[in-house]
Every structure is written in structure tokens, then in C-alpha cells.
Amino acid sequence: MRRDDLCHAVRERLQRLPEPHAAHYGVVPLPPPEEGIPLGTAMASHQRAIEALARVRALAADMADPYVVSRLLVRREAVSSSSIEGTNSTLDELLSLEEEAGEEQRDAARQVRDYALTLDRLIPRAAGEGPALFTPELVAELHREVMRSDPRYADAPGALRTHVVWIGGGGHDIAYSTYNPTPPDRIHACLAESMAYMRGQGMQVMTQSIVARLAIAHAHFEAVHPFRDGNGRVGRLLMPLMMAADGQVPLYLSPYIEANRQAYHDSLKAAQQRLDWSAAIAFIADAITGTVDELMVTRAALTRLVAAWHGRRAFRRNSAASRALPLLADYPVITARRLGERLRVSAPSAHGAIEQLVQAGILHERTGYSRNRVFAATEVLGILNRPFGAEPIEDVR
Numbered sequence: 001m002r003r004d005d006l007c008h009a010v011r012e013r014l015q016r017l018p019e020p021h022a023a024h025y026g027v028v029p030l031p032p033p034e035e036g037i038p039l040g041t042a043m044a045s046h047q048r049a050i051e052a053l054a055r056v057r058a059l060a061a062d063m064a065d066p067y068v069v070s071r072l073l074v075r076r077e078a079v080s081s082s083s084i085e086g087t088n089s090t091l092d093e094l095l096s097l098e099e100e101a102g103e104e105q106r107d108a109a110r111q112v113r114d115y116a117l118t119l120d121r122l123i124p125r126a127a128g129e130g131p132a133l134f135t136p137e138l139v140a141e142l143h144r145e146v147m148r149s150d151p152r153y154a155d156a157p158g159a160l161r162t163h164v165v166w167i168g169g170g171g172h173d174i175a176y177s178t179y180n181p182t183p184p185d186r187i188h189a190c191l192a193e194s195m196a197y198m199r200g201q202g203m204q205v206m207t208q209s210i211v212a213r214l215a216i217a218h219a220h221f222e223a224v225h226p227f228r229d230g231n232g233r234v235g236r237l238l239m240p241l242m243m244a245a246d247g248q249v250p251l252y253l254s255p256y257i258e259a260n261r262q263a264y265h266d267s268l269k270a271a272q273q274r275l276d277w278s279a280a281i282a283f284i285a286d287a288i289t290g291t292v293d294e295l296m297v298t299r300a301a302l303t304r305l306v307a308a309w310h311g312r313r314a315f316r317r318n319s320a321a322s323r324a325l326p327l328l329a330d331y332p333v334i335t336a337r338r339l340g341e342r343l344r345v346s347a348p349s350a351h352g353a354i355e356q357l358v359q360a361g362i363l364h365e366r367t368g369y370s371r372n373r374v375f376a377a378t379e380v381l382g383i384l385n386r387p388f389g390a391e392p393i394e395d396v397r
Helices: 040-061 071-084 091-099 107-133 136-147 184-198 210-224 231-245 254-259 261-274 277-310 320-327 336-343 347-359 378-384
Strands: 014-016 025-027
Touching (some): 107 136, 136 184, 136 231, 184 210, 210 231, 210 261, 277 320, 336 347
16 A cells, blocks of 8 residues: 555554554544535536435335335345455346245355345335444444355454455555555444444534435445455445435445446545545445436336236236236246235136246246246346446337
8 A cells, every 4th residue: 555645634544554464554544524525526426416316206206115125126236236346146146046945056146145135124124213223233234144155254244354454456465455444453443433424423414415425434434344355245235224214215326336346446545545535425426326317217118018018918907917017027037936925816826827928928937847937037137137327128019
């Protein structure tokens, strides 16, 4: 880590690291700022993000689920956030894992599933408890959940690290690092400062927008880097939780971050090395705007697809097959058992509905088994699996 890359205030927070790295220094990050942040060139991005949040609130007001917690958006978030950290699975693998029994699935798919299920469970809790949710114990819980299926993780999931880590340098030589996070003996105190900031125990709730607080909280948490691995995933989990706790619609920013990795890392470096909070705010603001735009495009494409499905076959009104069509937008990989549970119909009715959907070319059997068969709505997967920002390719026959 080059001292010349650090601003004066950050250089004053350097602390010598323990052996065997005593020739190097780690940064004890300043507490997150509570005062208003001059936005400068981030002003336009910040305003667009505020307008995007208003758009998605208007959408949520017209829906049964006020938090727009789409099962598939959560799972797309899980796939992207894990991919950023090198845990590579696919949305298809994740959805298949949730439908199929057995433990032969890849470790990567199980890790991504754990991430998605954690969001499923904690978003409603954040909405109910508000900012009081944010404690060091919550961070430990998040880390346990996202790392429990990683066979390579050497520490106990949820335990604060006692080892030196660094960012950059290929992870092998601290001499070439770009940033050395908090020394182990200061992690507990710095993490407490992160959580106090997220709880709004200061002036920041009056001087900073939710957009600014998301960016500052995320950059500060990543600067603390409380675990040996999994910090990025935990940090990105905290953002939709902060939004839900603030009464906002929780947005899942990891697909945007994955598509703009270099800009993401540059914005974190600017905040951590030079206390350039406006750079981090600009990136998170653009991520919010891009994510809302993507949400609107995706929802419109899925709505058109479901309408097109209705025209492929004369489904009897209120039949299980007809009622299944909108469900497939959230469950594009499904079994007859799952369909029966969601529609509250008998097993014969669920099997009959699936047979009709297969005949209409809406579902496709993918296992080749005679029992425990899994079916996929491949057109939904095509819309969801497209690169972030790409226009959906639709067949609306």
C-alpha cells in the first residue's frame, strides 16, 4: 500500500500490523461522516437516483407486495453478488437446486442459495425492526449464512478475523497491495462504528439522503473488512436491508455492480484512500438508477410474455394451467409438487396443468426422469439471464 495514494487524514490513521507483517501498516478507518457531503459532480447522478426511488415506490404502491421482493430478483442478486467474489453459479443452477432433492449439487450453487434465502428471511425483518436491526450480531449472522457452504473458508463463519488481510497485489504479497484494511485488534471497534452509522445514531439521517448513506455505509464496512473472506457479499446484503429498514423499496444492486466492476472498485478506493465520498455516492446513485431501469424493463417483458402465453392455447378460465402462467414469472424452474403447493390444488390437477403447459410449449421437461421431474419456462430464464442493460429478446407468438 503506497502512502502517497492516501490523503493526509487517512495516513494519520495508519497502524503497524502484527507479525509477520510488521513492516507494513493497516488503516484504522475514520468513523463514517455525519455531516452533509458536497456532491460536486455526483449531483446529477444523485438526483436521478432520488427520482428512480420515487418511481419504484409508485410501482410498489400498486402491488400486493409493497416491497417488490420478487423471488427472482433476489436470486439474480445472489448469483451476481457471489460472482463478484469468484463464486460462480448460474440462476438456472440455483433455481434447479431449490426444486431438486439431494446433496450432489455444486458447492457454488449451495452458497448462492444460502445468500438468496438469507435475503428472503431478513428483508421482512428489516422492514419490521427498522434501523435497530443493524448490530455486530447481525453482521455475524449474515456471514454465517453466506459462508456456511464454502468448504474452503478456513475460519469459523461469523467470527471476526484475527489475521491480517489486504486488497490488491493478487492476494499473495502485501507489498503490492492497494489497501490494507483494519488491523485485527481494531476490527471490533470499527465495526461498531459502522453499525452505529447504519442505525442512524447521529446527524446523518438529517444531513444525508438514503442514497448517500448507502454509499458511505458500504464503503466504510468494506474498509473495516471484518472477515477473511465474504466481506463483499455481506456488505452487499446490508444495502437492501438498509433500504427496507428506511421504509424504501429494497433494491438489489449486485447485477449492476457485476456489470461495472472496475468502476465499483475505483469508487471504493476513492472513498477509502482519499475520503472522496462523492465518488462512492455517484456510483451507488448510478447503480440505483440502472437497477430501477432494469427492473422496469424486466417486469414489462415478463408481463408481455405472460399475455402471449394466454394466446397460445385456450386455457379454461381459472383452471390450474391458466393460474400457473403468472406464477411461472417467479418460478420458471418448477416441479408438480411446487406448483400444487403454490396454487393449492391436488397432485392430479398440478400434473394436468403441467401437461397442458408442456403441450403449449411454455414448459419444457429437463430431467428425462419418469419421476421427480423438473420443468423450465425457458423464455422467462432468457429474459432474466440476459446481460445487465441488454434489451430482452422476446418471442411473443
